Amino acid sequence: xxxxxxxxxxxxxxxxxxxxxxxxxxxxxxxxxxxxxxxxxxxxxxxxxxxxxxxxxxxxxxxxxxxxxxxxxxxxxxxxxxxxxxxxxxxxxxxxxxxxxxxxxxxxxxxxxxxxxx
Amino acid sequence: xxxxxxxxxxxxxxxxxxxxxxxxxxxxxxxxxxxxxxxxxxxxxxxxxxxxxxxxxxxxxxxxxxxxxxxxxxxxxxxxxxxxxxxxxxxxxxxxxxxxxxxxxxxxxxx
Numbered sequence: 001x002x003x004x005x006x007x008x009x010x011x012x013x014x015x016x017x018x019x020x021x022x023x024x025x026x027x028x029x030x031x032x033x034x035x036x037x038x039x040x041x042x043x044x045x046x047x048x049x050x051x052x053x054x055x056x057x058x059x060x061x062x063x064x065x066x067x068x069x070x071x072x073x074x075x076x077x078x079x080x081x082x083x084x085x086x087x088x089x090x091x092x093x094x095x096x097x098x099x100x101x102x103x104x105x106x107x108x109x110x111x112x113x114x115x116x117x118x
Numbered sequence: 119x120x121x122x123x124x125x126x127x128x129x130x131x132x133x134x135x136x137x138x139x140x141x142x143x144x145x146x147x148x149x150x151x152x153x154x155x156x157x158x159x160x161x162x163x164x165x166x167x168x169x170x171x172x173x174x175x176x177x178x179x180x181x182x183x184x185x186x187x188x189x190x191x192x193x194x195x196x197x198x199x200x201x202x203x204x205x206x207x208x209x210x211x212x213x214x215x216x217x218x219x220x221x222x223x224x225x226x227x228x229x
Contacts, residue, residue: 031215042206043161043219056216091160106151107217109160 002027004094004110005074012116019079019086021113025094032075033093033107034060034067043091049075082117089114120145122209122220130226137197139223141190141207149210150183150190151217156203164192197227 005024013019025032030051035043045059049069060067064082069075079086093107121144131137141150149168153161165174167183167190174181180193190207207220 033215033217035219040224042222045216045218048215058216093161106163106166109153109162111160 004092004108006090006092006110006113008113009111010114010116012118013082014118015083016081019082019115019117021077021079021090021092021115023075023077023092023094023110025075025092026096026108029094029096029108031095031097031105032069033095034075034077035091035093037089037091037112039088046077079115082115084117087115087117120209120211120218122207122218124205124207124220124223126223127221128224128226130228131197133199133227133229134196137194137201137225139192139205139207139225141192141209141220143188143209143218145211146187147209147211148187150187151208151210152181152190152192153206153208153219154203155206155222159203161206194225197225199227199229201225202227 004026007022032049034046036046037043047060047067048056052071064080066078089112091112092110095105095107097105124141149166151166152164154164155161165181170187171185172183178195182191192205194201204222204224206222208217210217
């Protein structure tokens, strides 16, 4: 059973270009989360998606960033007109179940995409 | 917004020494999860605590959830070089499906 897959693992872009990051959740998982991690820092929640729906995008910048999780295919995090400050590791995680009032299901993380903006 | 802080930020220990990281939330949590991230790697789930005052053990690791459900700790007994990495707590407030990660404690173990 393959884990969460992300590609590319490393991505280099020049300022102003677009970055597309892909995430395939674990088999059977329909909940996908995207996080950003700056060097030596913790993970910052960006967006939570289910198939064809954005459930919570409260952590995502209002401009240049968008995410989708289509009915078929991987989840995509798209960053338009990248700037140097977008350089970071972007992790995708997936989980099997919805939260109940007490607990959130375990999240399985992918290997991440390291984005470098020149 | 909710903040989750961890102390210390860094910890260097000699192999065989104990290690503890503390996690404090600005708001009451429904549950707390702990993750470990090796250098250059991705976070890996360790455990989840749900009940007030709960204590769970995994071999040399002991996890505790505070009575007020606003703090937690991870204690490692007799550290080994394989324990190297950054330990993150992550809190769930029950208001959605979002985990708020702590700032992390980076552990280095020297022989």
